[in-house]
Amino acid sequence: MNVASLMPHFGSTLNSVPLLEALRELSIEPSEEVSLPDGDYIAYVERPAVGVSFVFTDEAMFLGKGEQAIGTGPLFFTGIFFYAEGVDGYSQYGHELPGGLDFSDRPSSLRRRLGEPEWSRWLDGSVLADRWQLDGRKLHVSYSDDGQIRVVTYFVPNIEG
Numbered sequence: 276m277n278v279a280s281l282m283p284h285f286g287s288t289l290n291s292v293p294l295l296e297a298l299r300e301l302s303i304e305p306s307e308e309v310s311l312p313d314g315d316y317i318a319y320v321e322r323p324a325v326g327v328s329f330v331f332t333d334e335a336m337f338l339g340k341g342e343q344a345i346g347t348g349p350l351f352f353t354g355i356f357f358y359a360e361g362v363d364g365y366s367q368y369g370h371e372l373p374g375g376l377d378f379s380d381r382p383s384s385l386r387r388r389l390g391e392p393e394w395s396r397w398l399d400g401s402v403l404a405d406r407w408q409l410d411g412r413k414l415h416v417s418y419s420d421d422g423q424i425r426v427v428t429y430f431v432p433n434i435e436g
Contacts, residue, residue, distance in 0.1 A: 276301055276302075276327065276370075277371075278327055278329075279371065280297050280300065280301070281297050281301070281329075281352070282373075282429075284297055285352060285354070285412060285430070285431045286351060286352070287351065288349040288350070288352075289305055289309060289331060289350040289351070289352065290349055294352055311331075311333060311345075311346055314345075316333040316335070316345050316346075317330060317332055317336075318330075318350060319331070323358075323363075323365045323366065325366060325369070326357060326358040326360075326366045326367050326368030327357055327358070327368055328355070328356040328358075329352070329355055330355065330430065331350040331352055332350065332351050332353040332354075332433065333346060333348065334348025334349050334350070334351060335347070336433060337351045337433050337434060338351075338433075339434055339435045351431075353430055353431050353433075354428060354430030354431065355428070355429050355430070356428050357373075357428070359423065359426065362425045372427050373409065373414055373429040374389060374409050374414050374429075375388070376414075376416070376427055378423070378424050379423075380424060381422050381423070382402045382422055385405065385416065386405075389407050389409070389414075390407070392405035392406055393406055393407060401418075401422070402418060403418060404416060404417045404418065405418075409429075411431075412429060412431055412432075413431075413432055414427070414429055415427070415428040415430070416428075
């Protein structure tokens with residue numbers, strides 16, 4: 276499942292016809308698979324066999340509408356998780372990753388290619404995660420203890436209200 280066709284639809288509402296068509300082309304039926312769990316503001320559509328999970332965020336949270344109750348507005352398509360083999364029971368995503376990343380990349384090679392990250396998390400001298408701004412979106416990379424990429428997340432950040 277190559278999800279590149281979804282990239283132009285980041286930030287679109289789930290009732291956007293182009294987004295619906297792109298999801299259906301990937302055998303995702305939003306009316307059956309996307310629902311906001313009670314008390315939550317994020318819905319996921321998971322495809323462990325192909326190494327991806329799609330993120331949909333409630334309007335009140337995504338647009339920063341503090342006065343609007345969660346669950347009363349539409350959901351927005353806000354991100355994709357791309358998994359390495361075996362992480363959380365997922366197969367490895369087998370197509371091109373955002374930013375030209377490869378699961379064989381290491382933190383040092385990503386920093387050479389993408390520059391210094393805007394945010395990093397370290398523990399005992401080892402980097403656990405990095406985040407970059409890329410094409411108006413965020414690219415978040417989580418690493419294993421030995422510096423291998425575990426999960427790549429490409430997303431549109433919430434808009435401040």
